Amino acid sequence: MHVSDECKLKFLELKAKRNYRFIVFKIDEKAQQVTIDMVGNPEETYDGFTKCMPENECRYAVYDFDFTTPENCQKSKIFFIAWSPDSSRVRSKMLYASSKDRFKRELDGIQVELQATDPSEMSLDIIKGRVNL
DSSP: OEEOHHHHHHHHIIIIIOOOSEEEEEEETTTTEEEEEEEEOTTOOHHHHHHTSOSSSOEEEEEEEEEEOTTOOEEEEEEEEEEOOTTSOHHHHHHHHHHHHHHHHHSTTOOEEEEESSGGGGOHHHHHHHTTO
16 A cells, blocks of 8 residues: 655644644545545644544544643644544455554654544543543
Protein backbone atom coordinates (compact mmCIF):
# COMPACT_ATOMS: atom_id res chain seq x y z
CA MET A 1 0.00 0.00 0.00
CA HIS A 2 1.49 3.33 -1.11
CA VAL A 3 1.10 6.47 1.03
CA SER A 4 0.72 9.67 -1.00
CA ASP A 5 3.24 12.45 -0.33
CA GLU A 6 0.33 14.77 0.46
CA CYS A 7 -0.55 12.57 3.48
CA LYS A 8 2.96 12.88 4.90
CA LEU A 9 3.13 16.61 4.18
CA LYS A 10 -0.22 17.41 5.82
CA PHE A 11 0.70 15.31 8.85
CA LEU A 12 3.98 17.22 9.24
CA GLU A 13 2.02 20.49 9.05
CA LEU A 14 -0.37 19.26 11.75
CA LYS A 15 2.52 18.13 13.96
CA ALA A 16 4.93 21.04 13.50
CA LYS A 17 2.83 24.04 12.54
CA ARG A 18 -0.52 22.98 14.02
CA ASN A 19 -2.28 24.09 10.82
CA TYR A 20 -5.00 21.45 11.30
CA ARG A 21 -6.95 19.95 14.17
CA PHE A 22 -7.38 16.62 12.39
CA ILE A 23 -6.79 14.75 9.14
CA VAL A 24 -8.97 11.90 7.88
CA PHE A 25 -7.33 9.46 5.46
CA LYS A 26 -8.89 6.87 3.18
CA ILE A 27 -7.57 4.04 1.06
CA ASP A 28 -8.13 4.37 -2.67
CA GLU A 29 -8.55 0.67 -3.47
CA LYS A 30 -8.06 1.08 -7.22
CA ALA A 31 -4.82 3.05 -6.88
CA GLN A 32 -3.70 0.99 -3.85
CA GLN A 33 -2.75 4.13 -1.98
CA VAL A 34 -3.70 6.09 1.13
CA THR A 35 -5.01 9.58 0.34
CA ILE A 36 -6.48 12.53 2.25
CA ASP A 37 -10.23 12.43 2.73
CA MET A 38 -10.60 15.65 4.71
CA VAL A 39 -8.83 18.08 7.03
CA GLY A 40 -10.19 20.10 9.93
CA ASN A 41 -9.07 23.63 10.72
CA PRO A 42 -7.44 24.36 14.13
CA GLU A 43 -10.69 25.72 15.60
CA GLU A 44 -12.59 22.48 14.89
CA THR A 45 -14.05 20.67 17.93
CA TYR A 46 -13.71 16.99 18.75
CA ASP A 47 -17.44 16.63 18.14
CA GLY A 48 -17.00 18.10 14.66
CA PHE A 49 -14.23 15.61 14.01
CA THR A 50 -16.28 12.58 15.05
CA LYS A 51 -19.13 13.67 12.77
CA CYS A 52 -16.70 13.47 9.80
CA MET A 53 -16.23 9.74 10.22
CA PRO A 54 -18.42 7.86 7.71
CA GLU A 55 -21.05 5.54 9.13
CA ASN A 56 -20.34 2.56 6.84
CA GLU A 57 -16.73 3.04 5.67
CA CYS A 58 -13.33 2.53 7.27
CA ARG A 59 -10.90 5.41 7.70
CA TYR A 60 -7.65 6.32 9.41
CA ALA A 61 -7.47 9.63 11.22
CA VAL A 62 -5.08 11.71 13.27
CA TYR A 63 -6.38 14.16 15.84
CA ASP A 64 -4.34 16.78 17.69
CA PHE A 65 -5.85 16.79 21.18
CA ASP A 66 -5.13 19.81 23.40
CA PHE A 67 -5.58 19.44 27.13
CA THR A 68 -4.58 20.92 30.47
CA THR A 69 -2.89 18.64 32.99
CA PRO A 70 -3.94 18.56 36.65
CA GLU A 71 -0.78 20.65 37.27
CA ASN A 72 -2.27 23.28 34.93
CA CYS A 73 0.18 22.69 32.03
CA GLN A 74 -1.05 23.08 28.45
CA LYS A 75 -0.22 19.95 26.45
CA SER A 76 -1.19 18.20 23.26
CA LYS A 77 -1.07 14.61 22.05
CA ILE A 78 -1.51 13.30 18.53
CA PHE A 79 -3.98 10.43 18.37
CA PHE A 80 -4.08 7.89 15.56
CA ILE A 81 -7.56 6.46 15.17
CA ALA A 82 -8.31 3.37 13.10
CA TRP A 83 -12.04 3.65 12.33
CA SER A 84 -13.58 0.36 11.24
CA PRO A 85 -17.36 0.33 11.74
CA ASP A 86 -19.07 -3.05 11.98
CA SER A 87 -21.31 -2.07 9.06
CA SER A 88 -18.41 -1.58 6.62
CA ARG A 89 -17.49 -4.18 3.99
CA VAL A 90 -15.40 -7.13 5.20
CA ARG A 91 -12.88 -6.59 2.38
CA SER A 92 -12.49 -2.95 3.41
CA LYS A 93 -11.97 -3.86 7.09
CA MET A 94 -9.31 -6.41 6.13
CA LEU A 95 -7.52 -3.91 3.86
CA TYR A 96 -7.44 -1.22 6.55
CA ALA A 97 -6.33 -3.69 9.24
CA SER A 98 -3.51 -5.12 7.12
CA SER A 99 -2.23 -1.67 6.03
CA LYS A 100 -2.48 0.10 9.39
CA ASP A 101 0.99 -0.54 10.82
CA ARG A 102 2.79 0.36 7.61
CA PHE A 103 0.76 3.56 7.26
CA LYS A 104 1.35 4.49 10.90
CA ARG A 105 5.13 4.13 10.45
CA GLU A 106 4.96 6.80 7.73
CA LEU A 107 3.52 9.26 10.25
CA ASP A 108 6.32 9.90 12.73
CA GLY A 109 5.03 11.49 15.92
CA ILE A 110 1.89 9.54 16.79
CA GLN A 111 1.58 9.30 20.55
CA VAL A 112 -1.64 7.37 21.19
CA GLU A 113 -3.45 4.79 19.08
CA LEU A 114 -7.15 4.04 19.26
CA GLN A 115 -9.19 1.38 17.48
CA ALA A 116 -12.91 2.15 17.08
CA THR A 117 -15.82 0.25 15.55
CA ASP A 118 -18.56 2.64 16.70
CA PRO A 119 -18.64 6.27 17.94
CA SER A 120 -18.78 5.25 21.63
CA GLU A 121 -15.30 3.69 21.31
CA MET A 122 -13.80 7.07 20.41
CA SER A 123 -15.82 9.33 22.71
CA LEU A 124 -14.20 12.37 24.29
CA ASP A 125 -14.19 10.55 27.66
CA ILE A 126 -12.09 7.74 26.17
CA ILE A 127 -9.70 10.27 24.61
CA LYS A 128 -9.34 12.04 27.96
CA GLY A 129 -8.80 8.68 29.67
CA ARG A 130 -5.94 7.86 27.31
CA VAL A 131 -4.11 11.05 28.35
CA ASN A 132 -4.87 10.36 32.03
CA LEU A 133 -7.12 13.35 32.69
